[in-house]
Each structure stands twice: as C-alpha cells, then as structure tokens.
Amino acid sequence: MFATPKTPGDGQVAYVVDQWLVNGIPAQTGGANFTLLNVTADTDVQVTFKPAPALAYAVTPSAGDNGSISPSDALTVESGSDVTFAAAPIAGYVVDQWLVNDAAAQAGGTLFLLPAVAVPTTVAVTFKAAPADTYAITTEPVPSYGGTVTRGGAYTSESQQTVTATANPGYSFISWTENGIEVSSSATYSFVLDGSRALVANFSATPFTVSDSDAPTLQITQPTSSDTFVTTSNSVTLVGIASDLGHGNNGIATVTVNGVEATGDTTANGGTANWSATLQLVVGANLISVVACDTSGNTSQQQISITYVPTALQAWRQTYFGSPDNTGDGADLNDFDHDGIVNLLEFAFGLDPTQNSTGMLPQPQTSDSNRVISFSEPAGVSGLIYGAEWSETLEPGSWTDIADTGTPPQHTFSMPIDSKTKQYMRLKVTSP
Numbered sequence: 001m002f003a004t005p006k007t008p009g010d011g012q013v014a015y016v017v018d019q020w021l022v023n024g025i026p027a028q029t030g031g032a033n034f035t036l037l038n039v040t041a042d043t044d045v046q047v048t049f050k051p052a053p054a055l056a057y058a059v060t061p062s063a064g065d066n067g068s069i070s071p072s073d074a075l076t077v078e079s080g081s082d083v084t085f086a087a088a089p090i091a092g093y094v095v096d097q098w099l100v101n102d103a104a105a106q107a108g109g110t111l112f113l114l115p116a117v118a119v120p121t122t123v124a125v126t127f128k129a130a131p132a133d134t135y136a137i138t139t140e141p142v143p144s145y146g147g148t149v150t151r152g153g154a155y156t157s158e159s160q161q162t163v164t165a166t167a168n169p170g171y172s173f174i175s176w177t178e179n180g181i182e183v184s185s186s187a188t189y190s191f192v193l194d195g196s197r198a199l200v201a202n203f204s205a206t207p208f209t210v211s212d213s214d215a216p217t218l219q220i221t222q223p224t225s226s227d228t229f230v231t232t233s234n235s236v237t238l239v240g241i242a243s244d245l246g247h248g249n250n251g252i253a254t255v256t257v258n259g260v261e262a263t264g265d266t267t268a269n270g271g272t273a274n275w276s277a278t279l280q281l282v283v284g285a286n287l288i289s290v291v292a293c294d295t296s297g298n299t300s301q302q303q304i305s306i307t308y309v310p311t312a313l314q315a316w317r318q319t320y321f322g323s324p325d326n327t328g329d330g331a332d333l334n335d336f337d338h339d340g341i342v343n344l345l346e347f348a349f350g351l352d353p354t355q356n357s358t359g360m361l362p363q364p365q366t367s368d369s370n371r372v373i374s375f376s377e378p379a380g381v382s383g384l385i386y387g388a389e390w391s392e393t394l395e396p397g398s399w400t401d402i403a404d405t406g407t408p409p410q411h412t413f414s415m416p417i418d419s420k421t422k423q424y425m426r427l428k429v430t431s432p
C-alpha cells in the first residue's frame with residue numbers, strides 16, 4: 001500500500017506519514033509504503049500523517065579584531081528562523097560592517113538581524129577605529145610677514161570649517177597648501193573637518209612698479225670743493241657717494257668717471273654707492289665728469305676741473321725721462337749718463353742728464369784774496385736750495401757752511417785765502 005501526504009498549498013505546512021496501524025495497533029512508523037502480510041481475516045489498516053519536521057541549519061558567527069559578537073558560538077536553527085546578533089567593540093572602536101556569507105549586509109550598528117535562515121549561514125562583524133571627537137587645524141602664513149591667517153585650534157570632527165588668509169600691505173595671497181600640495185587658490189577655504197589639517201597660506205611680495213623718472217643724488221666728496229683743485233701730482237683719486245633713496249628707490253646701476261666705471265658703484269634699492277676712481281692727469285686743466293645712473297636709467301652728473309701743474313723738476317724729468325716721477329731713470333740720485341753727476345745736480349746747473357757733462361759744474365775762481373764759486377741759477381729751475389761748504393781734511397763732519405752772498409738768480413760762495421795749507425770747497429743742492 002502506498003500513502004501520499006496532501007500537497008501543501010501556499011503558506012501551509014507540509015505533511016509526512018506518521019504511522020501505519022493494523023486493527024488500531026501501530027504496526028510501522030513512517031514510510032510511504034506498508035506491506036500487510038498473511039491476511040486471514042478482515043483487517044483494518046490505517047495510516048496517519050503529521051507535519052513534516054522543520055529543517056535545521058548551522059549559523060556560525062564570528063567577530064573581527066577589536067570587538068566581540070554575541071551569541072559567539074555556532075547555532076543550529078530551524079529553517080526560516082530569524083537570529084539577532086549583538087556586537088560589542090572595545091573602547092575606541094565602532095562596528096564597521098556586518099557580513100552574511102562574506103557578503104556585506106549592513107554598515108555599522110551594534111545589532112544585526114539575520115532573517116529567515118534557509119541555508120547554512122556565516123555571520124561576521126568587523127570593527128574600525130572610532131572617529132575622533134575633534135581634529136586639530138594649524139594655519140601658518142609663509143613668509144611669516146606676508147600676511148595673517150585665522151582658525152588654528154581643535155574643532156569637532158566632521159564639522160564645516162573655514163580658514164581665511166589676509167595679505168599684509170605689499171604682499172599678495174597665492175594659495176593654501178598642505179604638505180606642499182595646493183588645496184585652495186582662494187584666500188577663504190572651506191572644508192569638512194574629517195582629519196587633522198596643517199594648512200599653509202602662501203604670500204608673495206607684490207612687485208614694486210613705481211615709475212622712476214627721478215635722477216639719483218651724486219656727490220664728489222674727495223677732492224672737496226674747498227680743495228684748490230690744483231695739484232702737482234699727475235694722478236688723482238676721486239671719491240664720492242650716489243644714492244637713489246627718495247628718488248625712486250631703484251638703486252644705482254653705475255657711476256662712471258670720464259666714462260670709466262668706478263669701483264663700488266653699484267647698490268640695490270635704498271642703498272648708497274660709495275664709489276671711487278683713480279685717474280691720470282695731463283699737464284694743465286683736466287675736466288672730470290662723473291655720471292651716476294640709477295637702475296631706471298636716470299642720470300646725474302657732476303664735473304670738476306683739476307689742474308695739474310708739475311714742478312720745474314717734474315717737468316724736467318718729463319722732458320728727459322718721459323715721467324715726472326722721482327723714480328727709475330729719472331730718480332734724483334740716479335746718474336743716468338754715468339758722468340758722475342746725479343740727475344738732481346744736472347737739473348740744478350742746467351746740464352743734460354743724458355749727455356756727458358764732465359767739467360761743466362761751476363768751478364772755484366781766485367779773486368783778490370778770496371776763493372769764489374759764483375754761478376747764475378739756470379732759467380726755469382725753481383724749488384732748490386743752493387749751498388756750499390768747505391773743509392781742510394775732506395773728513396765727514398769737517399765740512400762748514402759757506403754763506404751765499406749772491407743776489408738771485410746769482411749765487412756766490414766766497415771764502416778768504418789765508419794761512420790754511422789745504423782748503424776744499426763743495427757745492428750742495430737740496431730739493432725739499
């Protein structure tokens with residue numbers, strides 16, 4: 001015999017065979033088939049049905065790091081059951097998400113309802129660090145004198161925040177940067193505070209664009225105006241200052257002296273150029289022109305005239321030796337032509353320092369009872385002191401001055417001829 005439970009309709013419970021009874025006595029438990037053996041009399045066979053037992057499934061919970069799940073042990077639940085889980089994060093953490101059979105099922109929340117279990121199921125919960133209550137904002141102007149900034153401090157996380165940069169006079173705001181990366185090109189920068197922020201407000205100097213048509217100041221401080229500007233030196237050193245301060249403030253580009261750039265002539269904005277230059281003079285008047293030029297091309301000029309008047313001796317050296325200087329071939333104590341007469345004596349007595357002048361110096365003469373050296377100072381010679389001395393022995397320290405009794409330009413040195421057995425005279429020329 002066969003028994004078939006009624007097919008359940010929607011929402012109805014399925015049924016299975018409960019037991020078979022023979023004449024009211026249980027003969028078999030369950031089973032869709034029943035065999036009645038040795039039938040010898042009328043027999044009553046009955047089959048009974050019962051709801052099919054519910055299916056059971058394993059539900060396996062697990063928790064990630066930094067928290068626990070409850071219940072934590074594996075469960076066996078009937079098909080269709082709901083199971084509620086609770087998660088408990090440790091301090092500083094919150095639930096990240098719930099996963100069912102490794103698939104995300106719920107974000108956050110300490111409670112999770114697993115509905116209508118129909119297959120073996122795993123339930124996992126993960127945790128993450130709890131967001132901070134506050135985050136720090138630091139703001140810094142760069143350069144520090146370029147401007148000011150607002151809103152440093154600690155503020156509630158996830159709050160809307162605004163920082164503001166204000167440039168100082170002469171500076172312009174460029175950008176907000178963080179770790180060197182631009183985050184805003186606006187001086188007012190708003191954001192949601194989802195982490196600590198270290199913000200730098202960058203400023204740059206505003207280019208100074210004043211049109212400068214004002215010439216710089218220029219002064220010659222040496223030689224000064226109180227000097228005579230007449231010199232017996234064949235070179236002169238000029239010293240002075242130049243500045244564009246208050247005249248456009250664009251600095252000094254160059255200072256030239258007779259077209260040649262001076263030393264120390266360049267200076268930046270607001271500075272003073274302390275320039276100097278040495279130049280050679282020609283005999284007579286030398287017009288010297290000094291020009292200061294600012295960096296915008298405006299110029300100032302100063303002129304002075306320096307007259308070089310060489311001494312007679314300098315002029316004489318120039319004539320014979322090509323230089324007015326008391327050095328080298330033309331040095332006073334040099335005997336250039338090896339005639340035994342040093343240059344200064346050649347000059348003093350109108351001789352040629354490049355030709356043999358032996359015997360051409362003034363010689364003593366005997367006049368009455370005197371021995372006399374007399375000569376006329378050559379024309380054009382000046383600045384020398386002529387003298388004469390006498391001695392009986394030629395020994396150093398034995399020489400005695402002889403008075404000059406001549407009337408310029410004549411010089412006369414005379415001494416009596418008396419009982420002395422020997423008497424030496426010599427001329428002496430001094431150049432101051």
Ligand SMILES: [Ca+2]
Nearest residue numbers: 214247248294
């Ligand atoms: Ca200027």
Ligand SMILES: [Ca+2]
Nearest residue numbers: 335337339341
């Ligand atoms: Ca000589």
Ligand SMILES: [Ca+2]
Nearest residue numbers: 352355356357
């Ligand atoms: Ca000579």
